[in-house]
Amino acid sequence: MTWTSLNASFATPEIFLLCAACAILLIDLFVSNAKRHITYVLTLAALAVTAYLLVTNYATQPQLAFNKMFVADPIASISKLGIVLGVALVLIYGRGYAAARGLFRGELFTLTLFALLGMMVMSSAVNFLSLYVGLELLSLSLYALVALRRESVQATEAAMKYFVLGALASGMLLYGMSMVYGATQSLDVTVIAHKIVSGEANRLLTVFGLVFIVTGIGFKVGAVPFHMWVPDVYEGSPTLIAQLIGSAPKLAAFAFIIRILAQGLEGFAFDWRGMLVVLAVLSLVIGNLTAIAQTNIKRMFAYSTISHMGFLLLGILVANPIGYSAAFFYAFTYVLTAAAGFGLVMLLSREGFEGDQIADFKGLAKRSPWFAGMMLLVMFSMAGIPVFVGFFAKLAVLKAIVNLGMVWLAVVAVAMSLVGAFYYLRVVKVMYFDEPTDNTPIVAAADARIVLSLNCLLLLGMGLAPNWLLAKLAEAVQYSLLPL
Amino acid sequence: MTGKLLSLAIWLPILAGLVVLATGGDKRANVARWLSLIGALAGFLVTIPLYTGFDMLNGGMQFVELKPWIESYNINYHLGVDGISMWFVLLNSFTTLMVVLAGWQVIEQRVGQYMAAFLIMSGLINGAFIAQDAILFYCFFEAMLIPMYLIIGIWGGPNRVYASIKFFLYTLLGSLLTLVAFIYLYYQADGSFAIADFARLPLGMTAQTLILVAFFFAFAVKVPMWPVHTWLPDAHVEAPTGGSMVLAAITLKLGAYGFLRFALPIVPDACRQYAWVFVLLSLIAVVYIGLVALVQTDMKKLVAYSSISHMGFVTLGFFMFAGGTQMNSFAVEGALIQMISHGFVSAAMFFCIGVMYDRVHSRKIADYGGVANKMPIFASFLMLFAMANSGLPGTSGFVGEFSVILGAVQVNFWYAVAGATTLIFGAAYTLWMYKRVIFGDVANEHVAELTDVNKREFLVLAVLAVTVLGMGLYPKLFTDVMHVSVNDLIWHVSQSKLH
Structure with missing residues (x-):
């Protein structure tokens, strides 16, 4: 094996990010608390360079590297760009929040960068081992980040x-993967797909493994009935970490599911479709209904995420490129929507005040008409009201579902959207119809305000002109699923 | 310019609304008022060429604009008006102008936001009437809920929060099912969202029935038909005067328009099959809701129930199939006239109640009495509108109801008899309210302090009075334009789409 046979150049962004993360880890040791912003700027710079490398290394068709452990294809490239953007937004919105709570430390940046690296590996992995390594890198970083506020009982x-x-x-x-390995004698996603198609794989054993794989995925994306951790983690972790968990990883999870289910186990699509139908319907129903009862906006976002993951799974269970690209669009736009939602929660926070109760939004339209308007955009986009991007995401998924002939599923989905509209409307109601109880001026920094406004306006802009992204993602899915 | 008229009708008010919004807080309230007046006036002026330049012999779409919007889904920015929808664009732009005038002094808080919400909504409603692509229609149809929700919730009465959320969720319920129906039709039509393609599509009876159910939920809630009407009294009572005017004059029409543009042409066989259901529900609305209106103690609620009853007449006219196959042209045109007339009359009625409410701050009939002693000019105007509301010949209210009843006689005598009771009930509840509020001795010190209408209110009332009378005396002006389009529609609906 030689260096060139590894095709390492396809992983340039990941390699750079790893080096940058290590460098920042070291540099931070020599930075005093007062000069911590150096680390912050370096981290953002590392993200910018990674994004630049992703654009210049954009793969128009699948390219294998690292002995078929890693693939560079359009799905991976676009997902990673969305993920880098999502992480950058966490750092920009969360800077003031973290500084006010003593979280503005080196660990925050390095762990975030490693989480990002994990997500990027997840997006590009085409081997059960590399998929698992990426997932664990993300998960371990996130566990530590949630516990960043050591003294807080809730966070711990x-x-x-x-x-x-x-x-x-x-x-x-892992158990499921080992079953599939037993049935196909391979960890390589493409080989597994080939063995299934040629009938060499033991069906019973593979489907048995599939059940465990879907369960694992269900846990990771927070689909009902494996959702118990989501609300507690969202509520307990610092808001910027909740944003980190609630936004970018959804896109990584999408790519992860595509690699395993669509590329690896598509031969058993009929089996996993049935499982995903159950997960999706339960997530839509339980997520939306439980969200109504929440008074804490982070918990509300948690249940709303669960229901959005239900929609994402609806797209995937269609098991054809129309469904995958719909789910891709859903995940991509959800990252931006969720980031804006958490960003607005942090905008209201200040030293010693979390601002994470729905009641804290009371009378925001009088305190700050502009940001109340922005929150209105986010809420209506999440509710799927046109002409915000959330509507087109739902339209794409519904269209794929109806195309499959499962009209009843589309009806369930829209019925639950109606329930969802209720709690999003309630936030708007609190902002616009109630009198403010707290007239403290909003203290967020200019950069957070500007980026947040742009982010929210983008939700409207992408709704007015969704075609480019829809077409781009559909094309990405089409080229990525070419046989390797 | 004529090629862009419809785009202007949509985007000019929206743009004006955004400009008004940008004037900021209440420090510059007068700037906001004048800007909105200019915006509403400009919005109305650009719709006038739709009438003057309209080709009456052409039953198809005119002033068409067609640009690709979302190519990957084949969704187009496709606009056009025919003799039916053209009237509602004019009516809407006209009503917006009246609403801006109506809220001129009354609204003191967040003036800019109030005016902007109405202007933006005006543009969105125009869009819904003009759109020829199902998804484009859906976008406008849904997006208009947002400004209306805010209008009711921010400037409404004591129970506004409940009313606004009820309004939003009720309407959303129906439209979401329609979305699924649109997507289904999209695949049946080989990947096209054009409404005209849906109308050409052959469909089996089961599919037609299910689609009709979806349409029923969307449009019946909007009309509103009995028994899904309960959001309307709440929304009307809690909404500010302007909100009630727009709701009654325009958004209700959108529901009826939906039946005409979507349900009847796309699923004609199902409509024929289940026409009796619609007739039954409409008659219940006419008779039962008329009786409900009779016992109201709140003037706004009374007019709200009278709206439901009058809209029952509209749906009655649409689903009047002679011999079970052919729509009745008297009934359809009568229903359309009734829609336009009700737009003017209900806007005027709500405005009149607003005039009294601004002075006394009560909508209870019992709090008034002898208003004529203090407000003679106002009392005369209200008399005219009350007569129009009860369908007196010579006013616009008579023409529509008379034609629908005429059509009904041709179809089924008993339909006509049941429908005609509206002339009795309508007169009963409107005139009885009029008597209790306007006539008699001055009831209390609040009424004694009343002052007659000011110039602004006089202007609004006079304009509305002229239209109501004009339409009653010379309805041909309105029917001529819609004639060809209505006949085309009737012919289209008479063709079976079953294989």
Whole structure:
């Protein structure tokens, strides 16, 4: 084996990011607390360079590297760009929040960078081993990040729950993978797909493994009935970490599911479709209904995420390129929507005040008409009201479902969207119809305000002109699923 | 310019709304008022060429604009008006102008936001009437819920929060099912969202029935038909005067328009099959809701129930199939006239109640009495509108109801008899309210302090009075334009789409 046969150049962004993360880890040791912003700027710079490398290394068709452990294809490239953007937004929105709570430390940046690296590996992995390594790199970084606020009992509890349930899920996933390995004698996604098509794989054994794989995935994306950790973790972790968990990883999870289910086990699509139907319907129903009862906006976002993951799974279970690209669009736009939602929660926070109760938004339209308007955009986009991007994401998924002939599933999905509209409307109601109880001016920094406004306006802009992204993602899915 | 008229009708008010919004807080309230007046006036002026330049002999779409919007899904920015929808664009732009005038002094808080919400909504409603692509229609149809939700919730009465959420969720329920129906039709039509393609599509009876159910939920809630009407009294009562005017004059029409543009042409066989259901529900609305209106103690609620009853007449007219196959042209045109007339009359009625409410701050009939002693000019105007509301010949209210009843006689005598009771009930609840509020001795010190209408209110009332009378005396002006389009529609619906 030679260096050139590894085709390492396809992984340039990941390699750079790894080096940058290590460098920042070291540099930070020599930076005093007062000059911590140096680390912050370096981290953002590392993200910018990674994004630049992703654009210049954009893969128009699948390219294998590292002995078929790693693939560079359009799905991976676009997902990673979305993920880098999502992580950058966490750092920009969360800077003031973290600084006010003593979280503005080196660990925050290095762990975030490693989480990002994990997500990028997840997006590009085409071997059960590399998929698992990417997932664990992400998960371990996130466990530590949730516990970043050591003195907070709530954060520690959340981290513990997240870790125990996450470890359980990883175990499930590994067990399932080992079953599939037993049936196909391979960990390579493409080989597995080939063995299934040629009928060499033992069906019973593979489907048995599939159940565990789907369970593991269900845990990781927080689909009902494996969702118990989501609300506690969202509520307990610092808001910027909740944003980190709630935004970018959804895109990584999409790519992860595509690699395993669509590329690896598509031969058993009929079997996993049935499982995903159950997960999706339960997530839509339980997620939306439970969200109504929440008074904490982070918990509300948690249940709303669960329901959005239900929609994402609806797209995937269609098991054809129309469905995958719909789910891709859904995941991509959800990253931006969720980032904006958490960003607005942090905008209201200040030293000693979390601002994470729905009641804290009371009268925002009087305190800050502009940001109330922005929150309105986010809420209506999440509710799927046109002409915001959330509507087109739902339209894409519904279209794929109806194309499959499962109209009843589309009806369930829209019925639950109606329930969803209720709690999003309630946030708008609190902002616009109630009188403010707290007239403290908003203290967020200019950069966070500007980026946040752009982010929210993008939700409207992408709704007015969704064609480019829809076409781009559909094309990406089409080229990525070419046989290797 | 004529090629872009419809785009202007949509985007000019929206743009004006955004400009008004940008004027900021209430420090520059007068700037906001004048800007919105200019915006509403400009919005109305650009729709006038739709009438003057309209080709009456052409039953198809005119002033068409067609540009690709979302190519990957074959969704187009496709606009056009025919003799039916053209009237509603004019009516809407006209009503917006009245609403801006109506809220001129009354709204003191967040003036800019109030005016902007109405302007933006005006553009969105125009869009819904003009759109020829199902998804484009859906976008406008849904997006208009947002400004209306805010209008009711921010400037509404004591129970506004409940009313606004109820309004939003009720309407959303129906439209979401329609979305699924549109997507289904999209695949049946080989990947096209054009409404005209849906109308050409052959469909089996089961599919037609299910699609009709979806359409029923969307449009019946909007009309509103009995028994899904319960959001309307709440929304009307809690909404500010302008909100009630727009709701009654325009958004209800959108539901009826939906039946005409979507349900009847796309699923004609199912419509024929289940026409009796619609007739039954409409008659219940006419008779039962008319009786409900009779016992109301709140003036706004009374007019709200009278709206439901009058809209029952509209749906009655649409689903009047002679001999079970052919729509009745008297009934359809009568229903359309009724829609336009009700737009003017209900807007006027709500405005009149608003005038009294601004002075006394009560909508209870019992709090008034002898208003004529203090407000003679106002009392005369209200008399005219009350007569129009009860369908007196010579006012616009008579023409529509008379034609629908005429059509109904041709179809089924008993339909006509049941429908005609509206002339009795309508007169009963409107005139009885009029008597209790306007006539008699001055009831209390609040009424004694009343002052008659000011110039602004006089202007609004006079314009509305002229239209109501004009339409009643010379309805041909309105029917001529819609004639060809209505006949085309009737012919289209008479063709079976079953294989």
